[in-house]
Amino acid sequence: MYCEVCHIHLCKDCVEKHFSDSSKVHDVVPLTQYITTLNYPKCRKHPTKRCELHCEQCDIPICTKCISSRNHLGHEQIDIFQNFEVKKEVLQKDLQELEKSIYPKYQEIASAIPVQKADLGKSSQKLTTTIDRHGEVWHREIDTIIHTLKSNVEEMESKYLVVLNKQEDEITHTISEITKSIADLKKLLDSNEFSLVSAYKSRIAEFRILPTKLRVSIPNFKPQEIHTDQLIDQFGSLSASSIITEEQDYSKPPQGAKSSPPDLSLMDVPRVITAIDTEYGELLCGVTCLSDTEMWTRGDDNKMKLYNLQGELVKSVQTKSGNVPYDITVTRSGDLVYTDDKDRTVNIVKNTQVQTVISLQEWRPLGVCITSCGDLLVVMVSVYSNQTKLVWYSGSTERQSIQYDDNGGPIYSSGNYKYISENRNLDICVSDCYSRKVVVVNQTGKLRFTYTGGPSITKGSFYPYGITTDSQGRILTADSNNHRIHILDQDGHFLRYIDNCDLDCPWGLCVDTRDNLFVAKYIGEVKKIQYHI
Template sequence: MENLDRAQVLLQCDLCKITALQSHCEFCQVNLCKACVGEHLSDSSKRHNVVSYKHRSSAPYYPKCPDHTDTHCEFHCAKCDLPVCSTCKSSEKHHGHEFTDILKKVRSKRKELEKDLEELEKIIYPAYEEIILDLNNEKANFESHYENVTTAVTKQEKNLQSELNVIVKKETYEINKMKDKHLVALNEQENEIKQITSEVKQSICDVRKILYSTDVSRISAYKSRNKEFRCLPPKLNVTLPRFSPHQINTGQLYQSLGSLSAISITKEADGYKMKMTKEADGNTKKLPPAKKLLDTPMLITSIQTKYRLKFLHKVTCRNDDEIWTHGEDNIMKLYNLQGEELKSIKTQSGKNPFDTSVTRNGDLVYVDIVTETVNIVKNEKNQKSIRIQGWKPRNICGTTTGDLLITMDSYNEKMSRVVRYSGSREKQTIQFDSEGKPLYSSGYIKCISENRNLDICVADCHAKAVVVVNQAGNFRFRYTGSRSFTAGLFDPVGITTDSQSQILTSDRTNNRIVILDQHGKFLCLINNFELYFPWGLSVDTKDNLFVAEFHSGKVKIIKYM
């Protein structure tokens, strides 16, 4: 019934092509909205039987033969690729042709439809969406490049004094022409991709409509466009201009100003790649279908840690069998899933860590706010420290590239930012949006996680929001709660992400877990069994959720997909 409901939302009335369908005429095989039912019944030349779309008959509708109007087509001609009746089958027109039962052909066609729909939804459409996102990112970043080129030109202009103004204006004009040319190329590429994306989206709707139809002729007539859509468009390659200032020569002012390289805009045929996976034999296959959320999450087990009176802050999966934990003391403990303590490590300062995480290599990493360092523990003994200069480190997470993402506050606690470290080198700073406004509040608790799509997700507790930026640090969305649930103000603390790029955050004062999709859309809550002040979150490779309860000191393991 869920699938029927979903189909009813997606499919439209066959008459007006605007309103969502509600009814179905079983004799005419037409889907109707409420407004169009009367118009359809007004045709008294035909027999009608209009029923609710949910309660339409599941019996197959055999198409009528165009040559023998009183006969239904029960066979399919393989050579002609057409439904035929028993009379046509024995006619000279189809002599020597191979025939199959039309329902067998329909079953085969339905499998093709299902595969096409899965590829359209899971691979092709997301690929075009990702291309549009890349183009938008390029458009967002290209302005700064041209600003830098223009700045270099105007800086040289000051050295050449006022008599160079005419030359400088000419060079600036050339830059703007290149910039306009670049923008035109980007917009043309984006419009082209949007057009194809729209066609892919329409194809999804058409395929879904045919898939849920009982009209055999429509199913038999289906022609897949997936092969066409698999051929992604060529990628736009732009050789950006550079300004190279020359030594000032008063006799050759124009030449001394510098040279501006020409802009080069080309299209690379294999620039975009459809996301595929490799099998063991080296053959490619489509990405596996998305996992589905359980209607009712299940509690797998509960582990009682030794933090019951010392408040459990964080749980981090070291692997599928072991978890690191820490609370309000100076000892970080490693447990197995049977609740046995395997190892313990003390902080160098003797004070409790502010946050912990695990690197790509499985090493424990923790933030020591007393020494203002980030410490990486190798072999449970040697600790390598990254000293943070000028800011207070707070929360941390490891990334798929081996970098570390660290949230930090200014000493006056009026500013917050996220910094990416590669080893001990500061690689990227994320603090403001495109309008120069702070992305994060001045509150000090900001748990952080990297998504599978490389988005950076922060649970900004003080702002009562989940803030997400992309890998380049550009703002994507801010989630502050859903109208789907109204009890209690949204209070996010812990955060993690899973294999489906879904974002899970612990809504601590409301004793629940909120799940969002990668675009910030609310999906569901986990609150069907007792959660008591949930704080830290982690997900293993099997998408089992680990929840650290602050007051009870328990780690609850939940199956939700």
């Protein structure tokens, strides 16, 4: 029997108990009836054929002709009805998560926006009023300064006019006396009277003393150069504003609900789902998932290559500088990001066009990853000194730098080969190969723990290279020297090794949305591994 509402199989004894659940209107039908209602899909490669099987490695439905073509030789094949049931379960879980967790969260966030907009308007109006009032104070001060200067000019003019007027009156009087003396002298010269000539007293000595010549020095107004930055400092400025991105954790449903994401236990024996050969030969260094069916890779040349699960090259992109990329990652929107340690840049590929996002002067960028909020985390080493730091960028803007512990000592070693991943609890995990450890700090930059290797059965020294994290918060790192993967919990406790999947020199790591592990082996092969159930 099969319930088409709950999408579960039932035996005859369970049907009655199943109907006792009155929260749903159940529709239980015979299994054979349910199977006959399924529409088997047409084959993509052989349109005249119907697909009755599903290839687990290629993740596509296949027909009998596909099997006879030997394209899926050695791949695990299951009945398409079984695959259909698995997909139905995924659909049911997605629906439940959307209805009970994600959708309510979106509604909650959306309902807060009108309130924030209203508060923003009120705060902006209050700020504007305060600025206007302060501006009026400045205007009054400026008006006072102008009035004082003009009063000083008027006072100076009045003072100098008094002096000039006095001298003008004195000179006018003297000129009048001189004019009279000239007239008197002319009369005496024409006179023959002895008594008048004898009585003449000369004033020429008096008139020879010329009046002082006044030079009025008029002051100049020397306007000072206006320095806007100084005016801003004196007037006042706005404190820094920002929109803080707070990640909403919908992965934790309300109490009483089932946990999300579902608990994925580790398998006793991890298995290889598929192996993808690349064109890198023995120089494959990194891998990052674009989707569950395609992955970007990097090697020791200047091209980054996108492959599908069938090993087909989808496309390739050359670095802007022509240098070998140091590390790669993919943004939430599917754009490829890579670091160029020789050119000291971080770049993003949009529609095959390479754009430089970050240019550094004295630092070389190494490992890079995308945070849960879409920002960049870059671990970098100094060009001129033995220093390493981790920098959080929002676009091209540096938001945080992590370099020292609480005692002022360096958190990371000064050597190369450092890769980075953000965990779901927002911890930042760095594989520090030079110091032979994994270093984990929290989102504020405080050191949480270091991991220096697993149990004593270790064959050789622990040199971690690639690092990634899964939906359970587990940390996975590639131990290339010992040909295996270490799995830790989010607190740094060793859980197990993956050492049974022919992992010769594993280097780069990533996981897809289903937590399948992709391992870039240095010999040029990518392996897709299932390590959980």
